[in-house]
Amino acid sequence: MGLQVMPSENPLVLDQEDKVLQIFPRPPILTSFQAGWDGVVMGYMCQPPYEVPEMFSPRWHSIAIFTHGNYAIHANRKLDGRFHRDAVVGGDIVIVPANVSTQVSWEAEGDFILIALEKSTFASAVDENSEEVVIIPQFATPDPLVFQIGLALQKILASDQKNRLYAETMANTLSVHLLQYYSARKPTLREYAGGLSKRKLQQVVDYINDDLDRDLGLAELAAVVQMSPHYFCHLFKKSTGLTPHQYVIRCRVERAKALILEGKLAIADIAYKVGFANQSHLNRHFKRLLGVTPKQLLQK
Template identity: 55%
Template sequence: MSAEKLLTLDFSKEEALTKVFPKLPVLTSKEAGWNGIYLAYDYHLPGETPEVAGQQHGIVIFTEVPTPIGAERKLDGCLRKEQVVQGDVVIVPANTGHRVQWDSAGGVIVLGFEPAILTHAIYEMVDVEQAAIAPHFAKPDPLIYQLGLTLKAELESGRLGSQLYAETIANLLAVHLLQHYSTQKLIIKNYTGGLPKYKLQQVIDYINAHLDRSLGLAELAAVVQMSPGYFARLFKQSINLAPHQYLIQCRVQRAKQLLCQGELTIAEIAYRVGFANQGHLNYHFKRLVGITPKAMLRHK
């Protein structure tokens, strides 16, 4: 059956998942504001899916598998029986037919991300004209497994600022997929030396001017006219921190300044510097400063 005749799945529309599963997943990234990457998680009972072709690249990650799951999977026209265990992943490129029938319950993360992420993420590092992802049946991949769990945990925490974190992980996934699941071997260029000082300062100034809102990796990379993946690598080389780590440090530093001024409550400061709530400010403040904002006020 050709991809044109298959049921089309658009990961960007949460309700589209009901074409595949009997109900909406218990956790999705719909409200997270992530750019071009979508996550759905649920604990699925034995069942089957229709054959669908996603508009986005898809990654299926098996997270809780009490006993090996027997599955019959059709992927890109090939039919295979397999035993799926925790940590296995399935790679389904965009516009590729996929259906599966399975006999045991298990927790599953489904990631979808726009094909443009591959090219936008790393166009300085590979010849993107040769970049294409190949389908893969279930196999262990510790890095994808951990990155999937990290994204799920970020959603569950409800932290504001997860857009930057999610886009950073999406870029890591893009590089990993092209290195290990490409239709042909690609050499990822390695750049060293960090950002030029004036470009680093441009990004730092931009971050500090927009601490009160969610910032994305693509947005920061655009400030210095780079691809997100290239920018993220050089930024970390420059200051030994990933962009999302530096953003949190800036928010905590601004919170310290506002606490010293004594004009706002801790809750007001949390929102002013871009944290989702006072609890998130408390968590990062104590982690980086060593004491809570309340304790700092007592020792002013």
């Protein structure tokens, strides 16, 4: 007999990041709490059989992404007043919109990723009003794209690299996907034939080059040209052939190359100066883009 979901008269209100830690018996393996990501919070954890209390969040839409493999873990779930017994396998997701209560118990140990998207950031991905967006709750359902986004975010958290722009780009892709496939009213995504105007592209390029040493964010770059993150990414790639994250990495490598050839700074110092998390982070991207390591460049 599995754990049974018990009703609660006073649901737990998840309005602060650290409250998530109070729900589960074990601490998370990874979290983004210290990563500085804007509008998205992520945790990766492995939990034993357990029952969490009834809860809801006024701030976040949450997505659970199950990564335990192809075997089923049975869970008794209450979601938006409906009860369901899920047989959850790896690759399944559960969507709990903001202000929707949920409660769950599960019968075997398993690992999963939790992603929480801030309501306002989520809606602004495609210039939607956050109060008009209605996300439909989902019991366990497979979604390969959301699964891959979760794994990508888990990987960059584990790598301990400066990764805010990449993480926020992934979160934006996730937001647009959820709006397209799990909302009551599908957003109208405009199509553009061209890219950014020369003036706007130059504004963004100048901003990036002036702040290469910082962990730049997607919404921050989109705000330079007063666009939603989704349209900014679309037009920027049309103009440059690269995503904003790829472009920033390329700029950092080119700046590092110039500083290495000047010969005034140690390679480790150059890595930090151009915005890489460490020298190995610089070495990896340097070799990938230029075909040689920084030391090999000096030996030429």
